Amino acid sequence: MGLVLAGFLLGGLVFFSFQGLHSAGTRFGAASKAVFRLKDTQRAFAGIVRAVSPAVVNISSRKIAKGDGNTNEDLFSPFSDQPRTWSEQDLGSGVIVSPDGYIITNNHVIAESEDIQVTLLDKRTFRGEVIGTDPKTDLAVLKISAKDLPVIKWGDSDRLEPGDFAVAIGNPFSLSHTATMGIISAVGRANVGIADYEDFIQTDAAINPGNSGGPLVDEDGEVIGINTAIFSKSGGYQGIGFAVPSNMARLIMDQLISNGRVVRGWLGVTMQELTPDIAGKFDVAKPDGVLVSDTNAGGPAYRAGLKRGDIILEFNGKPVNDPAAFKNMVAQSSPGMAVSLGIVRNGQRFRIKAGIGEYPSEPVKAERRHQASYERRNAFAGLSVMDLTRDIARQLGLPQDEKGVVVADVDEMSAASDSGLKRGDVIEEIDKRPVKSLSEFNRLVSRVQASENTVLLLVSRAGKRFYTALKQYQD
Numbered sequence: 446m447g448l449v450l451a452g453f454l455l456g457g458l459v460f461f462s463f464q465g466l467h468s469a470g471t472r473f474g475a476a477s478k479a480v481f482r483l484k485d486t487q488r489a490f491a492g493i494v495r496a497v498s499p500a501v502v503n504i505s506s507r508k509i510a511k512g513d514g515n516t517n518e519d520l521f522s523p524f525s526d527q528p529r530t531w532s533e534q535d536l537g538s539g540v541i542v543s544p545d546g547y548i549i550t551n552n553h554v555i556a557e558s559e560d561i562q563v564t565l566l567d568k569r570t571f572r573g574e575v576i577g578t579d580p581k582t583d584l585a586v587l588k589i590s591a592k593d594l595p596v597i598k599w600g601d602s603d604r605l606e607p608g609d610f611a612v613a614i615g616n617p618f619s620l621s622h623t624a625t626m627g628i629i630s631a632v633g634r635a636n637v638g639i640a641d642y643e644d645f646i647q648t649d650a651a652i653n654p655g656n657s658g659g660p661l662v663d664e665d666g667e668v669i670g671i672n673t674a675i676f677s678k679s680g681g682y683q684g685i686g687f688a689v690p691s692n693m694a695r696l697i698m699d700q701l702i703s704n705g706r707v708v709r710g711w712l713g714v715t716m717q718e719l720t721p722d723i724a725g726k727f728d729v730a731k732p733d734g735v736l737v738s739d740t741n742a743g744g745p746a747y748r749a750g751l752k753r754g755d756i757i758l759e760f761n762g763k764p765v766n767d768p769a770a771f772k773n774m775v776a777q778s779s780p781g782m783a784v785s786l787g788i789v790r791n792g793q794r795f796r797i798k799a800g801i802g803e804y805p806s807e808p809v810k811a812e813r814r815h816q817a818s819y820e821r822r823n824a825f826a827g828l829s830v831m832d833l834t835r836d837i838a839r840q841l842g843l844p845q846d847e848k849g850v851v852v853a854d855v856d857e858m859s860a861a862s863d864s865g866l867k868r869g870d871v872i873e874e875i876d877k878r879p880v881k882s883l884s885e886f887n888r889l890v891s892r893v894q895a896s897e898n899t900v901l902l903l904v905s906r907a908g909k910r911f912y913t914a915l916k917q918y919q920d
Contacts, residue, residue: 493612493666494624499566499595500541501659503616504550504573504587506558507534538615538659539563539587540668541596542698546571546589549698550658551673552578555585563589566622577701581641581709583673584694586701597660600667602690605632605646613650613672613686615659625651630685635769637687639674644773645687646670652686661688670694696777709804710778713744714751715909716768722914726876726901727756728792734758735768738903739910749799752790753903753910754877759787775801825890825900825915827859828852832883833871841869842907849873849905850886864913866904873910874903 537554541547548563555561561573571589578585609629617623627650634645648661652675661670670688677683700707716735724732734756740747757765760774761784778784780803785796830850831837838847849871855862872880875889893900899914 489664490612490626493662493664494614496666497597497612497614497660497662498622498624500597501566501614501622502539502541502548503564503621504537504539504548504554504658505534505562505564506537506555507560508558536616536619536655537657538655538672540658540660540671541594542599544592544594544596546591546594547576547698547702548573548587548589549671549694550585550587551671552580552583552585554658555587556580561587563587564621565594577705577707579697579701579707581707582689582693582697583640584671584689584697584701586698597662598665598667599695600663600665600669600691602632602646602669602692605629605663605669605690607631610664611646611648611650611669612662613648613652613656613659613688614662615652615656615672617651617653617655619655623656627651632690633767633770634687635767637674637676639687642693642773642776643769644690644693645673646690648686648688649684650686651682653682654680656686667691668694693773693777708780709776710780710782710801711744711804712746712751712775712799713741713802714746715739715911716757716771717911718768719756720914722899722916723901723912726899726914727754727789729756729789733764733766734789735765735771736912738912745800745802749786749797751786751788751797751799754790754912756789757786758789758794759785761785776804825861825893827856828861828866829854830872830883830886841871843871843905847871847905848879848881850880850883860916864902864915866902866913867906869906871905872902873905874901876901877903 535554535558537550539548539550542549555573555575556578561575562570563573564570571591573587573589576586576588607629611627611629613625615623627648629646630649631647634647635643637643637645646661646669650661652672656672657674659672660668661672663669669691671694672686672688674687675682676685676687697707715738717738719729719732719734719736721732723736737751737753737755737757739753740751757771759765760771763774765771765774778801780801782801783798784801786799787794787796829852831853833847833849833851835845837851838845841851852866852868852870852872854868855866872886874880875886876893878889880886880889899916902913902915904911904913
């Protein structure tokens with residue numbers, strides 16, 4: 446029995462010893478595989494930087510600035526009355542897009558420059574010729590006299606998703622060919638206030654002054670954006686950078702190279718976001734689509750039958766939910782082509798065909814048509830309006846036949862202030878009923894039911910119309 450028991454114990458010890466060795470071996474194997482995967486990833490990103498860098502250039506532009514000569518900054522002639530000029534130098538980046546020397550960069554890098562120098566990775570320097578600029582997207586195309594240059598392949602920015610890897614390469618603070626890595630933080634960023642047409646890629650890859658015009662590339666080493674701006678309170682990197690999507694940049698670039706200018710599609714319509722409050726006033730269950738707040742008389746949308754108050758849900762079969770995105774869809778359409786618009790009007794869905802026009806060189810404004818105050822509890826409390834006389838219309842720069850009442854004062858603690866109404870705004874409609882005078886305004890306000898949650902106003906501000914909803918505060 447003793448021998449049997451000893452054998453049993455010895456066998457168990459041996460078994461568990463081997464089991465432990467096996468577990469340790471498994472852990473060691475897993476760690477080893479993780480190290481190999483990390484090294485593979487490291488080599489992959491190093492390969493991307495190595496492959497892309499030769500097609501990234503340093504752009505140095507010189508501008509002549511002028512100032513008042515009567516300044517104490519001029520140490521040699523501190524009280525001179527003569528205008529003083531001096532040279533300013535801007536630094537940025539660019540991307541070689543063709544072997545024969547075409548380069549895309551930002552417009553703000555080379556705008557108003559007297560001299561542009563382009564330096565390649567191999568230290569060769571060329572004089573840059575401006576082929577075309579597009580301030581509305583902050584893009585520009587240069588040309589240098591060189592051949593057989595390295596280029597980067599264009600990627601498809603439409604397939605990007607937040608979380609995708611991204612590498613930014615450029616010349617921040619004159620530090621040539623610096624690479625930073627991060628992710629795509631967001632796509633479709635608009636209303637940033639950088640350009641007229643915005644559809645930015647947002648990234649946390651470090652972007653600093655000097656990165657402007659350089660490429661944002663993906664894990665395949667393809668250009669997915671042109672780095673353009675940063676959001677910063679310090680002037681340096683704070684984790685939020687913006688790049689023009691490659692699909693937009695490539696479209697602009699091709700037109701600048703071919704025509705020297707950009708031709709944009711135009712419908713002649715003003716859109717605004719459809720908020721839940723405003724959607725309810727148009728009998729729409731969900732705030733899907735964009736709201737038409739005005740149309741240009743004689744423009745393509747006007748001729749197609751589009752009306753103020755229509756809700757656009759689709760553009761050529763693509764869903765529409767954002768005014769900026771819709772604006773870009775129209776702009777990227779070729780003048781002369783016919784498009785299909787999915788519309789909601791008075792609760793009814795239908796489609797209309799519209800022809801795309803060419804965006805006019807000069808903006809076309811839509812044709813539009815005794816101190817008194819009015820106070821009312823709830824929605825209109827704190828709002829003072831007056832008749833819109835010809836004299837007031839002239840002071841506000843409005844057409845003489847403009848109809849409505851002008852806002853004379855807005856209490857900062859009122860529903861009118863919360864809705865965005867400002868002094869000088871002209872109220873043209875209340876709940877889709879026209880306002881032609883102060884008496885008409887009073888009559889329509891008196892008809893507003895206390896049970897309504899919101900009151901819909903059509904407002905004209907500096908020649909542009911938009912809808913806004915006043916909250917109806919309950920007693």
